[in-house]
Amino acid sequence: MSKYAVVGEGLPRIDGPEKATGQAKFTVDIKLPGMLYGKILRSPYPHARIISIDTSAAEALPGVKAVITGKDIGEVRYAFVDTPRYPADERPLAIDKVRYIGDEVAAVAAVSEAVAEEALGLIKVEYEVLPAVFTPEEAIKPTAAVIHENSLEGTSAWEEWGAAGRSHDYRAEVDIDNASARSAISFGDVEEGFRQADHIREDSFDAAATAHCALEPHAAVASYDPVNGKLDLWLSTMGIFLKRFVLSKALKMPISKVRVRHSYVGGAFGGKIDVFPYEFCAAYLSMKLGRPVKIELDREEVFTTTRQRHPISIKIKTGIKKDGTIVAQDIKLYADNGGYRGSGAIVVFLCHGFSFPVYNIPNYRYEGIAVYTNNPIRGPQRGHGAPQVRFAIDSQLDMIARELGLDPVEVMLKNVRHKGDVLPNGDKLNSCGLSDAIRGAAQGVNWTVGRSQLNKGEDCAKGSGRDGARFRRGVGMSLCSMFSGAMYYPFASAAMIKLHDDGSATLFTGSQELGQGIYTTLGQVAAEELGIGLDDIRVVAGDTEITPIDLGSFLSGGALVTGNAVKLAAADARRQLLEVAAEILEVKVEDLNYRNKQIFVKGNLDKSISYAKAIQGSVFRKNGNPIIGTGSYKGNPETDRYPSLAKAKGLFTSAYGFCAQAVEVEVDTLTGKVKVLKASTFHDCGFPLNKTIVEGQVEGCVSMGMGQALSEEIVLEKGQLFNASFLNYRLPIATDTPETKDGLVDSLEPNGPFGAKEVGEGAVAGMLAAVANAVNDAVGVRIYSTPITPDKVLSALQG
Amino acid sequence: MKRLINIVVNGEPHEVAVNPEQTLLEILREELGLTGTKKGCDQGECGACTVLVDGKPVSSCLVLAVSVNGKSIATIEGLSQNGRLHPLQEAFVQHGAIQCGFCTPGMLLAAKYLLENRPLPSEQEIKEAIAGNICRCTGYVKIIEAITAVAHSTAQ
Numbered sequence: 001m002s003k004y005a006v007v008g009e010g011l012p013r014i015d016g017p018e019k020a021t022g023q024a025k026f027t028v029d030i031k032l033p034g035m036l037y038g039k040i041l042r043s044p045y046p047h048a049r050i051i052s053i054d055t056s057a058a059e060a061l062p063g064v065k066a067v068i069t070g071k072d073i074g075e076v077r078y079a080f081v082d083t084p085r086y087p088a089d090e091r092p093l094a095i096d097k098v099r100y101i102g103d104e105v106a107a108v109a110a111v112s113e114a115v116a117e118e119a120l121g122l123i124k125v126e127y128e129v130l131p132a133v134f135t136p137e138e139a140i141k142p143t144a145a146v147i148h149e150n151s152l153e154g155t156s157a158w159e160e161w162g163a164a165g166r167s168h169d170y171r172a173e174v175d176i177d178n179a180s181a182r183s184a185i186s187f188g189d190v191e192e193g194f195r196q197a198d199h200i201r202e203d204s205f206d207a208a209a210t211a212h213c214a215l216e217p218h219a220a221v222a223s224y225d226p227v228n229g230k231l232d233l234w235l236s237t238m239g240i241f242l243k244r245f246v247l248s249k250a251l252k253m254p255i256s257k258v259r260v261r262h263s264y265v266g267g268a269f270g271g272k273i274d275v276f277p278y279e280f281c282a283a284y285l286s287m288k289l290g291r292p293v294k295i296e297l298d299r300e301e302v303f304t305t306t307r308q309r310h311p312i313s314i315k316i317k318t319g320i321k322k323d324g325t326i327v328a329q330d331i332k333l334y335a336d337n338g339g340y341r342g343s344g345a346i347v348v349f350l351c352h353g354f355s356f357p358v359y360n361i362p363n364y365r366y367e368g369i370a371v372y373t374n375n376p377i378r379g380p381q382r383g384h385g386a387p388q389v390r391f392a393i394d395s396q397l398d399m400i401a402r403e404l405g406l407d408p409v410e411v412m413l414k415n416v417r418h419k420g421d422v423l424p425n426g427d428k429l430n431s432c433g434l435s436d437a438i439r440g441a442a443q444g445v446n447w448t449v450g451r452s453q454l455n456k457g458e459d460c461a462k463g464s465g466r467d468g469a470r471f472r473r474g475v476g477m478s479l480c481s482m483f484s485g486a487m488y489y490p491f492a493s494a495a496m497i498k499l500h501d502d503g504s505a506t507l508f509t510g511s512q513e514l515g516q517g518i519y520t521t522l523g524q525v526a527a528e529e530l531g532i533g534l535d536d537i538r539v540v541a542g543d544t545e546i547t548p549i550d551l552g553s554f555l556s557g558g559a560l561v562t563g564n565a566v567k568l569a570a571a572d573a574r575r576q577l578l579e580v581a582a583e584i585l586e587v588k589v590e591d592l593n594y595r596n597k598q599i600f601v602k603g604n605l606d607k608s609i610s611y612a613k614a615i616q617g618s619v620f621r622k623n624g625n626p627i628i629g630t631g632s633y634k635g636n637p638e639t640d641r642y643p644s645l646a647k648a649k650g651l652f653t654s655a656y657g658f659c660a661q662a663v664e665v666e667v668d669t670l671t672g673k674v675k676v677l678k679a680s681t682f683h684d685c686g687f688p689l690n691k692t693i694v695e696g697q698v699e700g701c702v703s704m705g706m707g708q709a710l711s712e713e714i715v716l717e718k719g720q721l722f723n724a725s726f727l728n729y730r731l732p733i734a735t736d737t738p739e740t741k742d743g744l745v746d747s748l749e750p751n752g753p754f755g756a757k758e759v760g761e762g763a764v765a766g767m768l769a770a771v772a773n774a775v776n777d778a779v780g781v782r783i784y785s786t787p788i789t790p791d792k793v794l795s796a797l798q799g
Numbered sequence: 800m801k802r803l804i805n806i807v808v809n810g811e812p813h814e815v816a817v818n819p820e821q822t823l824l825e826i827l828r829e830e831l832g833l834t835g836t837k838k839g840c841d842q843g844e845c846g847a848c849t850v851l852v853d854g855k856p857v858s859s860c861l862v863l864a865v866s867v868n869g870k871s872i873a874t875i876e877g878l879s880q881n882g883r884l885h886p887l888q889e890a891f892v893q894h895g896a897i898q899c900g901f902c903t904p905g906m907l908l909a910a911k912y913l914l915e916n917r918p919l920p921s922e923q924e925i926k927e928a929i930a931g932n933i934c935r936c937t938g939y940v941k942i943i944e945a946i947t948a949v950a951h952s953t954a955q
């Protein structure tokens with residue numbers, strides 16, 4: 001039996017009934033009296049200079065209330081990354097140049113969406129079309145068109161947060177005009193490591209750009225109150241305080257005059273953390289007009305302009321001993337971040353940061369370069385760099401293992417890190433269940449029985465198969481790791497708990513529900529610590545005015561960072577409650593025990609008081625002081641060791657989540673089509689605060705990872721997106737669902753609340769190589785790029 | 800030119816003036832304030848806007864409002880009765896079949912139609928019945944479980 005009453009159980013989520021009945025309000029559902037509708041005019045060219053913009057005809061259209069361009073707004077810049085090394089390079093509306101198809105040029109507010117749309121057609125923009133580049137290979141050529149030519153001045157957000165480190169201009173490190181960021185790190189002696197190796201392989205892999213496909217389209221509603229000078233916002237967001245910070249700075253508003261109000265978010269997966277031009281424009285137009293303004297993007301705009309996963313080209317060289325010990329690895333990669341830096345500086349850091357905790361490689365060198373192209377902007381997406389780099393590393397490791405006649409699973413087991421290991425950056429693995437995860441996932445797909453090709457050595461059957469079978473099956477595995485929150489604005493979370501006269505409580509948290517179940521999970525943490533039931537908790541969240549500051553729901557920090565803050569707040573409230581009870585019962589606090597909202601004197605069960613009575617007592621006895629508990633927690637307590645994006649040094653996170661993912665696939669050798677039959681993910685998320693929610697997170701990740709392994713891909717032709725719809729961008733539908741055999745490894749994270757850590761992101765990353773390895777196991781061909789489409793499989797089979 | 804149509808929504812008659820180009824989805828959300836029906840794509844490709852018209856599931860973003868004159872429409876708001884969740888709603892909540900909840904209304908109506916017409920569907924039939932409803936959050940596993948659970952409990 002569990003030693004806990006509320007956490008650990010798969011309790012139904014508290015927002016379930018609201019969502020099941022259609023009552024839950026999402027940003028797209030917000031409608032305010034007098035509300036106007038906004039639309040954005042976008043660049044039809046991948047790279048062009050703006051010569052002139054004439055808005056007069058649009059302004060004259062009946063029903064149009066305002067038209068704005070970059071000139072009206074003036075010098076405003078922001079970006080997800082805004083540091084002295086990487087100054088913000090995005091503007092709400094273009095001033096001089098447009099840099100991708102979809103770049104924002106003007107915005108209209110009108111009485112209806114239809115009128116606003118019509119007005120867009122009346123805006124005349126004269127462009128001078130410039131040469132454009134669409135791949136990193138083109139972009140890094142000395143003759144390539146330069147996408148950002150000006151150096152950017154001003155105080156970065158990072159400096160305003162007081163977190164500035166020493167700044168090195170990355171341009172001094174890399175002689176490429178279109179480079180937007182670089183991370184480089186090495187440890188050990190790589191050349192010496194390769195000399196010790198018995199076997200060395202060098203390969204190149206390419207991972208495709210993919211879309212988040214959150215089902216709720218991005219939207220913003222802004223309502224400015226000219227009398228009080230206050231701006232209310234409803235946003236599609238993963239971090240209300242981060243958006244408030246960036247938007248208030250861009251709008252030149254005092255931060256306390258901007259309020260992000262609660263609405264539900266219909267899925268995010270990383271795609272709703274950046275601040276977007278449509279959000280700025282909704283706010284700006286509302287302030288200009290003194291009326292509420294709503295901008296809702298259509299699905300094509302969501303696909304094109306709200307970020308995508310970075311396509312990354314990875315060169316990897318690995319040296320290994322005969323017994324399977326990895327002795328050296330050298331990785332060099334290029335990430336295409338599109339027309340603006342987006343999260344380019346972060347992804348080239350995370351391709352290392354999310355990956356190096358997996359294997360213990362003594363001699364290692366890594367260089368990641370992000371480049372500008374005239375493609376759509378890339379940003380965070382579930383796993384942020386990990387799926388791409390794990391695809392390369394574990395595909396290659398599988399090849400090496402087979403060449404050495406070793407079982408890939410044994411090779412993985414030989415090289416993975418363990419609990420207690422200290423990573424090269426100084427982070428300590430206080431929990432790490434990778435070995436158990438590998439064994440679990442292997443069993444989930446019957447690894448020993450299923451390894452068809454491996455057992456046959458050289459006889460990798462081609463074409464329709466040696467034995468003439470059209471459908472062939474194989475298994476594959478890959479591993480991954482993930483942070484549990486990291487040092488990013490606002491760096492910490494706080495929480496507050498108010499107790500009520502009836503013994504119930506309200507939790508105030510600045511976290512945001514995106515579907516990940518954070519309100520329920522945090523409610524469980526509070527209830528457990530207070531000794532009450534989940535039914536006794538109401539959660540007030542997602543509102544910058546009434547909740548304490550919060551890190552936000554990205555970088556998977558929800559459970560660990562905010563969870564700890566909530567636990568501390570609940571402990572604080574409980575302490576106050578017990579003190580009052582001790583006073584009333586005239587005993588010492590140490591003599592008290594509590595259960596089921598009742599406080600007892602130890603060894604004297606007759607002497608007791610209910611929570612309700614004690615809380616009421618507090619109001620009487622302490623001059624009306626009701627009980628309010630507070631708590632706060634910082635992701636990484638050692639402030640002087642912020643991670644450096646450039647050198648990948650410093651402490652990254654308090655805890656790493658890990659998982660092993662294995663799949664069994666069936667390959668149709670006639671069509672090249674691959675189907676995932678079984679997927680088995682074993683996750684080390686520490687203690688699962690809510691089993692059902694944890695399972696749901698893993699299942700969602702597996703589905704997304706499977707889609708990205710097999711079919712999902714942003715198709716671009718000279719910067720133009722060709723599949724910006726659900727019909728043409730093929731994400732998994734219900735009939736694609738494999739049989740799942742997931743499990744959690746027994747693990748407790750000492751830094752986490754009740755031992756919990758990350759769960760929502762990791763399990764995408766292992767799916768890509770797991771599928772690629774399984775395809776190879778089935779039919780003996782290696783696919784070096786995602787997605788693994790029937791075309792690629794077929795031509796490999798024939799080749 | 801607006802036209803008057805008469806529709807019955809969740810059992811209640813409504814007379815609505817609609818533009819010829821307005822979709823049923825727009826009317827439900829904008830005119831009747833029934834925002835439980837969601838717009839995920841407005842192109843008939845995601846199923847978030849699924850409602851039942853005379854008992855059959857349709858993508859309301861593809862249906863012109865004028866064409867449903869005289870018909871009866873069921874939306875998510877009508878699924879629970881007297882404050883009691885429908886067994887499918889209850890099962891979705893209990894089985895963790897809801898995450899962000901944006902696909903949920905459409906998914907529930909598609910499932911309702913399935914179970915009304917095929918009380919004991921196979922797993923494959925369940926998958927096919929909701930194949931037009933995209934869910935990015937759950938990977939469908941718990942949705943399929945929830946529908947299966949309701950089918951089995953009503954069969955008993």
Ligand code: FES
Pocket residue numbers: 837838839840841842843844845846847848849858859860861
């Ligand atoms: S909104 Fe109708 S199918 Fe997507």
Ligand code: FES
Pocket residue numbers: 215266267515896897898899900901902903933934935936937
């Ligand atoms: S629960 Fe989010 S799309 Fe289905």
